Amino acid sequence: MSELSVKHLLGIKYLNEADIQLIFETADQFKEVINRSIKKVPSLRDITIANIFFENSTRTKLSFELAEKRLSADVINFSAAQSSVKKGETLIDTVNNILSMKVDMVVMRHPNPGAGIFLSKHVKASIVNAGDGAHEHPTQALLDSYSIREKLGDVTGKKVVIVGDILHSRVALSNIFALKLQGATVKVCGPKTLLPKHVESLGVKVETDLRKALNWCDVANMLRIQNERLDISYFPTTREYTQQFGVNKKLLDSLDKEIVIMHPGPINRGVEITSDVADSKQSIILNQVENGVAIRMAVLYLLASKIK
Amino acid sequence: MNLLIKAAKIIDVSNPELHSKKRDILIKNGKIEKIAAKIAPDHQTETVSLKNLHISLGWFDSGVCFGEPGFEERETIANGLETAAKSGFTDIVLNPNTHPVPDSSSDIVFLKNAAKGQVTGLHPLGTLTMKAQGNDLAELFDMKNTGAVGFYDFKHPMENANLLKIALQYVSNFGGLAYSFPMDAAIAGKGNVNEGESAVRLGLKGIPALAEELRIARDLFILEYTGGKLHIPTLSTARSVKLIADAKKKGLDISCSVAIHNLLYTDSKLEEFDAAYKVMPPLRTKVDTKALIKGVKEGSIDFVTSDHIPMNIEEKQVEFENAAYGTIGLESSFGILNRIFETETAIGLLTKGRERYGMEQPKIKEGEAANLTLFDPEVKYRFEAKNIHSTSKNSMFLGAGLKGKVYGVIHNGRTLF
Numbered sequence: 001m002s003e004l005s006v007k008h009l010l011g012i013k014y015l016n017e018a019d020i021q022l023i024f025e026t027a028d029q030f031k032e033v034i035n036r037s038i039k040k041v042p043s044l045r046d047i048t049i050a051n052i053f054f055e056n057s058t059r060t061k062l063s064f065e066l067a068e069k070r071l072s073a074d075v076i077n078f079s080a081a082q083s084s085v086k087k088g089e090t091l092i093d094t095v096n097n098i099l100s101m102k103v104d105m106v107v108m109r110h111p112n113p114g115a116g117i118f119l120s121k122h123v124k125a126s127i128v129n130a131g132d133g134a135h136e137h138p139t140q141a142l143l144d145s146y147s148i149r150e151k152l153g154d155v156t157g158k159k160v161v162i163v164g165d166i167l168h169s170r171v172a173l174s175n176i177f178a179l180k181l182q183g184a185t186v187k188v189c190g191p192k193t194l195l196p197k198h199v200e201s202l203g204v205k206v207e208t209d210l211r212k213a214l215n216w217c218d219v220a221n222m223l224r225i226q227n228e229r230l231d232i233s234y235f236p237t238t239r240e241y242t243q244q245f246g247v248n249k250k251l252l253d254s255l256d257k258e259i260v261i262m263h264p265g266p267i268n269r270g271v272e273i274t275s276d277v278a279d280s281k282q283s284i285i286l287n288q289v290e291n292g293v294a295i296r297m298a299v300l301y302l303l304a305s306k307i308k
Numbered sequence: 309m310n311l312l313i314k315a316a317k318i319i320d321v322s323n324p325e326l327h328s329k330k331r332d333i334l335i336k337n338g339k340i341e342k343i344a345a346k347i348a349p350d351h352q353t354e355t356v357s358l359k360n361l362h363i364s365l366g367w368f369d370s371g372v373c374f375g376e377p378g379f380e381e382r383e384t385i386a387n388g389l390e391t392a393a394k395s396g397f398t399d400i401v402l403n404p405n406t407h408p409v410p411d412s413s414s415d416i417v418f419l420k421n422a423a424k425g426q427v428t429g430l431h432p433l434g435t436l437t438m439k440a441q442g443n444d445l446a447e448l449f450d451m452k453n454t455g456a457v458g459f460y461d462f463k464h465p466m467e468n469a470n471l472l473k474i475a476l477q478y479v480s481n482f483g484g485l486a487y488s489f490p491m492d493a494a495i496a497g498k499g500n501v502n503e504g505e506s507a508v509r510l511g512l513k514g515i516p517a518l519a520e521e522l523r524i525a526r527d528l529f530i531l532e533y534t535g536g537k538l539h540i541p542t543l544s545t546a547r548s549v550k551l552i553a554d555a556k557k558k559g560l561d562i563s564c565s566v567a568i569h570n571l572l573y574t575d576s577k578l579e580e581f582d583a584a585y586k587v588m589p590p591l592r593t594k595v596d597t598k599a600l601i602k603g604v605k606e607g608s609i610d611f612v613t614s615d616h617i618p619m620n621i622e623e624k625q626v627e628f629e630n631a632a633y634g635t636i637g638l639e640s641s642f643g644i645l646n647r648i649f650e651t652e653t654a655i656g657l658l659t660k661g662r663e664r665y666g667m668e669q670p671k672i673k674e675g676e677a678a679n680l681t682l683f684d685p686e687v688k689y690r691f692e693a694k695n696i697h698s699t700s701k702n703s704m705f706l707g708a709g710l711k712g713k714v715y716g717v718i719h720n721g722r723t724l725f
Contacts, residue, residue: 091627112627113511114581135511173511201505
């Protein structure tokens with residue numbers, strides 16, 4: 001198979017296993033490209049991509065923009081702060097206006113779950129979901145799995161624990177779908193207040209004891225606690241959260257085996273993980289960032305090839 | 309005008325003499341003049357002869373919204389009532405979902421006047437509190453005197469338990485019917501769908517069944533203390549049915565309803581983030597639909613309602629979280645109920661409930677005013693946009709297979725076919 005089964009990348013749950021393998025194999029090639037002295041290829045010359053961000057983002061936006069530029073695409077950026085959304089324009093109108101200027105692909109971040117799916121039914125462009133509320137963040141999950149594959153050789157059969165705020169996390173949901181699809185075993189760990197009541201219906205197990213979870217796993221993906229975005233208090237203080245769900249070097253060294261530490265960033269140093277953990281050789285956090293560009297290049301390239 | 313209805317099979321279980329019999333029915337000046345096996349037409353009589361014609365008492369819906377005043381773009385009273393008539397309903401209770409809300413007798417008079425001369429009767433609810441804000445009681449007695457059949461802060465939970473206590477005590481002086489929307493707002497939080505497996509998969513915020521059940525439990529305790537008449541509109545969970553059934557066994561004066569869509573669909577419909585399925589209370593699970601259907605059959609749930617809420621496309625064709633709640637349902641009510649239940653049961657559900665609102669129950673009897681619905685219960689069809697009479701087209705049933713079609717209604721001395 002040399003093409004994706006989908007026209008858009010709206011979520012991992014719309015992909016099959018072959019799609020993921022194809023994206024990884026394509027990313028392998030692009031990873032080699034971005035490590036050359038000339039990092040740019042002409043693959044998407046004459047393709048115009050709009051990065052539409054209705055929610056703040058630094059690293060995802062940068063990563064997409066870099067991926068687009070490395071592929072020689074023409075790039076325009078649009079963010080809600082400077083938009084007509086505040087003037088009451090609907091999402092469909094906003095995007096159709098941009099598409100009228102002959103844009104081929106849309107990379108969109110939006111605070112509402114399902115916004116990309118909704119948009120894909122009403123506009124003519126290939127859509128890449130760069131995060132839609134607490135629904136999915138597919139490129140993050142792809143780059144996470146890709147980084148596990150790179151570090152451990154394979155994702156199949158690996159044991160992964162996702163730690164933190166599962167309730168509000170698109171990263172967690174996409175990761176669960178992606179890891180399960182590739183045959184990994186997944187546990188989630190965090191305070192009960194931040195675990196969806198029906199989370200086990202996703203085929204994951206719940207572990208509320210961090211030490212047990214870490215002793216079980218091959219990989220721990222530590223999610224960022226986004227206290228500033230929570231509408232009510234789900235735990236008394238960050239300090240108390242860290243006491244129960246933070247990973248420090250002492251805890252890491254006391255485990256029976258050497259596990260891999262991941263984090264989607266940005267890290268709250270001293271909260272989810274301490275600095276010595278983040279900077280340890282077990283951490284692959286910066287590899288994730290690098291792989292993010294390769295994965296996004298692969299996704300954009302594969303989707304663009306379906307337009308032509 | 310005289311009308312002779314030929315060979316209509318009468319569906320009316322309360323009337324064993326006529327139930328399931330084929331009869332000719334002569335209507336003269338809005339009254340049922342004669343019911344007999346065969347009636348010969350005279351030259352002044354218009355004859356109605358339709359394929360597989362069935363006839364029942366006119367249908368009743370206890371919870372319908374239009375938009376007038378304030379939201380005429382959603383639905384006007386005139387077109388709303390015409391839609392109800394074309395859908396087989398001869399009487400509807402109008403929810404106070406307008407702008408401004410009807411919280412005074414003059415508002416009620418406006419609604420009653422706007423409905424004059426229509427086939428379908430409009431029976432408005434007033435709000436329970438001023439501006440439906442949940443702070444101070446509205447002038448309930450005055451509204452009752454001008455035609456309000458009950459009092460409801462439409463889909464707004466009554467957070468102040470003491471105010472509900474006072475309201476129930478106050479309306480019991482004059483036999484008023486108070487509503488309480490079953491939702492604990494704090495537990496529901498920012499949820500907009502059922503808390504369940506679908507919500508987890510979709511990253512949508514869920515409303516736990518607990519939010520509804522906790523509120524019903526509270527209200528039942530209050531009702532037990534105060535006495536009076538309480539109506540809980542639109543249940544959605546299995547445990548709510550049990551709470552109400554237990555309260556009825558205790559002898560409390562409680563009634564409740566369920567929206568037809570909560571009988572048919574579950575939250576699995578949300579998979580594509582289609583706002584057509586965004587309703588309040590939300591679509592729940594299979595366990596809930598089963599319990600709700602059982603509750604309807606056993607009588608724990610008093611009424612089924614279309615919970616008809618017209619919404620213009622601008623409020624529905626947006627991101628799921630930004631979309632308005634509600635679906636229209638009048639046009640599809642019969643076709644769905646007749647699919648879920650036996651025709652006899654469906655008609656039983658569509659014809660009961662008027663007494664709860666102080667309205668007289670019509671009869672199929674010589675000398676009585678004609679309040680009748682004519683239909684064919686066998687015809688099967690796919691529900692499409694062309695079947696919608698409402699101004700707004702926000703139906704979650706588009707594409708659904710329905711069973712049974714309405715021919716028309718006779719009521720208020722008028723006919724509509």
